[in-house]
């Protein structure tokens with residue numbers, strides 16, 4: 001079956017980071033509501049700042065300090081606003097793809113001393129089950145020629161390039177480290193190759 005999606009609705013959403021157009025997609029891959037927040041004119045453009053953000057209910061909505069998701073979401077919208085154009089793709093793959101229930105169970109395992117990677121594995125999952133084919137289709141739908149990806153995750157860049165997306169550059173998005181997220185950030189850097197805690201001149 002050919003993977004496809006439909007851009008069903010576009011509607012303006014004013015935010016604290018300026019005005020965006022929200023694009024609502026349906027697709028034949030899963031039954032989730034994936035979204036793109038678009039600023040400015042992106043069709044046919046090169047070097048479009050793009051954040052591909054995977055849903056994190058606790059971080060994005062509740063402002064949980066266990067992870068850096070909420071802060072990254074905010075920073076990404078800020079970066080896009082300053083650039084004057086760009087796209088935030090909001091993918092509904094909670095908890096690095098394992099879902100909210102398992103993410104919350106993993107939190108309890110982490111409180112017993114496991115790190116975020118080992119906790120997922122203990123629950124019978126992979127460390128990261130995220131998948132980006134819908135993001136690739138959304139970028140195709142928005143007719144973006146090449147992107148500057150707002151991420152700390154080199155695997156995300158590789159996954160997108162595999163889908164045929166041209167990633168011209170990486171834009172770092174580093175949340176502030178503090179007591180509640182420092183172990184999580186260190187595990188991301190050490191076990192998942194995220195580019196965090198890099199010397200400033202090496203970005």
Ligand SMILES: [Zn+2]
Nearest residue numbers: 056059067069
């Ligand atoms: Zn999170």
